[in-house]
Amino acid sequence: MAKNQYRLTFCSGAETVTGADFLLEGPLDASGRPLVRILVDCGLVQGEKLATEANWEPFAYDPKEIDYLFITHAHIDHIGRIPKLVYDGFHGKIFATPPTCDLAHPMLTDTAMILSRDVDNKLDKVYAENIVVQATSNWTAIEYEKPYDLMPGITVTLHNAGHILGSAYVEFNLGGTRLVFSGDLGNSPSPILPDTTPLVGADYLLTESVYGDRQHEARDMRRDMLKEVLIENQQKGGTLIIPAFSLERTQEIVFEINELLEHKLISKMPIYLDSPLAIEVTDIYRKYADYFNDEIKRHIARGEDPFIFPGLVETPSAEDSKAILHKPDPKVIIAGSGMSSGGRVVHHEQNYLSDPKNTLLLIGYQSVGTMGRLLEEGAKTVTINHASIPVKATIRKISGYSGHKDSDALVEFISGSAKTLKKVYTVMGEPKSTLFLAQKIRNELGLKAEAPAGGKSIVIECGE
Numbered sequence: 001m002a003k004n005q006y007r008l009t010f011c012s013g014a015e016t017v018t019g020a021d022f023l024l025e026g027p028l029d030a031s032g033r034p035l036v037r038i039l040v041d042c043g044l045v046q047g048e049k050l051a052t053e054a055n056w057e058p059f060a061y062d063p064k065e066i067d068y069l070f071i072t073h074a075h076i077d078h079i080g081r082i083p084k085l086v087y088d089g090f091h092g093k094i095f096a097t098p099p100t101c102d103l104a105h106p107m108l109t110d111t112a113m114i115l116s117r118d119v120d121n122k123l124d125k126v127y128a129e130n131i132v133v134q135a136t137s138n139w140t141a142i143e144y145e146k147p148y149d150l151m152p153g154i155t156v157t158l159h160n161a162g163h164i165l166g167s168a169y170v171e172f173n174l175g176g177t178r179l180v181f182s183g184d185l186g187n188s189p190s191p192i193l194p195d196t197t198p199l200v201g202a203d204y205l206l207t208e209s210v211y212g213d214r215q216h217e218a219r220d221m222r223r224d225m226l227k228e229v230l231i232e233n234q235q236k237g238g239t240l241i242i243p244a245f246s247l248e249r250t251q252e253i254v255f256e257i258n259e260l261l262e263h264k265l266i267s268k269m270p271i272y273l274d275s276p277l278a279i280e281v282t283d284i285y286r287k288y289a290d291y292f293n294d295e296i297k298r299h300i301a302r303g304e305d306p307f308i309f310p311g312l313v314e315t316p317s318a319e320d321s322k323a324i325l326h327k328p329d330p331k332v333i334i335a336g337s338g339m340s341s342g343g344r345v346v347h348h349e350q351n352y353l354s355d356p357k358n359t360l361l362l363i364g365y366q367s368v369g370t371m372g373r374l375l376e377e378g379a380k381t382v383t384i385n386h387a388s389i390p391v392k393a394t395i396r397k398i399s400g401y402s403g404h405k406d407s408d409a410l411v412e413f414i415s416g417s418a419k420t421l422k423k424v425y426t427v428m429g430e431p432k433s434t435l436f437l438a439q440k441i442r443n444e445l446g447l448k449a450e451a452p453a454g455g456k457s458i459v460i461e462c463g464e
């Protein structure tokens with residue numbers, strides 16, 4: 001087959017963790033015009049707030065000209081700008097795994113609701129209900145490992161990324177040259193998902209690098225550490241707050257507590273699942289038993305619901321949520337958002353952080369500028385709803401529940417294609433993390449690796 005050129009642009013999501021948005025154009029004709037334009041992810045840029053000002057800017061491309069959009073997974077930093085894409089005239093086709101197709105609507109509806117409360121929000125029209133419905137309708141579902149012929153010379157395969165339910169890394173076979181977009185890569189083994197599918201035969205790779213410069217503590221210790229924190233809270237007679245993202249982290253923690261109770265390693269206490277979104281998402285998880293790992297499938301085969309146990313109380317309404325304050329201790333509250341940058345967890349933090357008998361347990365990545373990051377770094381006071389709150393509660397952290405591969409695991413994943421990779425691009429990380437990972441890949445695997453600047457375009461020669 002003749003050689004073809006494709007242009008790859010790191011529109012957003014380079015030199016930063018959030019806002020994944022990559023454009024693949026090709027094959028290019030003599031004047032550099034592409035036959036098709038394909039986007040991979042269209043995520044919200046997040047920071048101190050759920051959505052930063054950057055999201056209101058025009059896209060780096062004309063949405064009307066995009067033919068296809070592939071979504072790696074349903075986290076908002078990968079799907080959050082689809083309503084704007086649609087509002088700005090996109091009318092191409094959207095592809096994702098079946099669970100991602102189902103999860104997109106509740107995730108985007110929740111984001112729309114939070115943004116509509118923001119008085120500075122300039123996107124109220126963009127996140128109108130009809131636009132969100134349009135943005136999440138008629139997606140084409142592709143199962144893992146089922147190659148999809150997009151057009152002559154372009155075949156796409158989704159592989160299990162092991163990050164959240166339905167998460168995929170996307171492989172484009174461009175006339176024999178394989179270009180892979182990692183999306184987010186899971187910290188396998190996950191409590192509930194199968195391990196990430198090994199990377200085989202890739203020629204070019206864009207890899208996430210959230211933990212490109214850090215290691216997680218041993219994963220086999222995480223359940224014991226969670227047990228310790230739960231027992232400690234019970235002994236202190238306090239309230240344990242676990243900020244958790246509604247998608248995946250919450251289901252993992254609920255399943256882990258279920259396991260600890262079932263093995264009688266902790267005693268029963270009230271555990272409030274205080275998130276309407278998490279409750280809705282958990283219902284979608286129940287539809288996809290085939291996507292779980294063998295351990296959780298065994299529970300389901302015995303007729304058990306892995307996400308229900310004695311003591312678990314769901315509090316969908318705002319009144320139920322507020323009433324938790326008057327419930328006796330010891331108790332546990334699981335609420336979003338995972339970085340305490342919004343959501344119900346914030347009012348619980350306002351109520352509970354000033355009392356030393358309470359504990360806040362961080363189980364995920366805390367982005368720069370978020371309240372979670374301030375607490376992680378030992379802030380003595382924080383400002384919540386204009387009130388200054390002294391932080392007297394114990395702050396605990398378990399990094400083993402992170403949803404992302406650590407530095408060594410990323411290199412191990414990439415090593416699966418060490419013989420074929422021509423170049424690796426490290427993206428979706430803070431700059432020091434993307435640079436560190438690129439260096440580590442060069443040193444340990446002897447591969448070409450680069451941390452590209454945001455907005456950069458490169459041309460790839462494809463075909464045999």
Ligand SMILES: [Zn+2]
Nearest residue numbers: 073075163184
């Ligand atoms: Zn993610």
